[in-house]
Amino acid sequence: MVQQEYWAEMSRSFEVWEHIHVGMELSTVSLRGIEASDDRAVAGAINIASLVHGTVAYGGLRNSETVFLQLAAGEGSRYKMLSVIIPVAVWRQIAGTAEPGSFKSKIIEVQTKPQVVA
Numbered sequence: 001m002v003q004q005e006y007w008a009e010m011s012r013s014f015e016v017w018e019h020i021h022v023g024m025e026l027s028t029v030s031l032r033g034i035e036a037s038d039d040r041a042v043a044g045a046i047n048i049a050s051l052v053h054g055t056v057a058y059g060g061l062r063n064s065e066t067v068f069l070q071l072a073a074g075e076g077s078r079y080k081m082l083s084v085i086i087p088v089a090v091w092r093q094i095a096g097t098a099e100p101g102s103f104k105s106k107i108i109e110v111q112t113k114p115q116v117v118a
Contacts, residue, residue, distance in 0.1 A: 031111060036082050037074035045114050052110045054082065059100030067091045067100045069108065084110050 034041040036054025045052075054071035062068045062085060071082045091100070 034114075036071040037077070039074060039078050042079070042082060042114055046116060047113055049111070049113055052082075052084075052112055052114065054108065054110075056103045056106050056108060057081075059103045061100065064088070069100060069103055071108075082114075084108070084112070 031049050031051040032045060033051045033053065034045050036042065036052050042052075052071070056069045057072040058070040060068060065088055067086050067088060069084045069086070071084065073079060073081060086094075095103075
């Protein structure tokens with residue numbers, strides 16, 4: 001199997017907004033919205049806090065500690081796949097007993113900092 005070029009490394013949740021505590025006030029910061037099938041958008045969001053929107057093409061266990069959801073790449077995409085890596089404990093909180101493969105064809109949004117993995 002070809003090594004993945006781009007991965008979306010997930011933080012610890014699927015929250016849409018990131019809250020930052022400033023003094024005694026709570027402010028909300030909007031994340032950059034990008035489409036997983038848009039090569040240019042993904043490339044421009046590397047290491048930038050983003051909200052990645054995409055359709056799950058495949059899901060499975062990466063190892064005993066993590067699961068992954070592979071997002072569908074655009075036609076003629078320059079990257080092999082864009083994957084969301086999720087700790088099993090977090091997956092169970094979000095998905096309960098559902099298996100990662102059951103998310104195939106579902107549209108998801110993930111708060112993340114896309115990163116390149118060689």
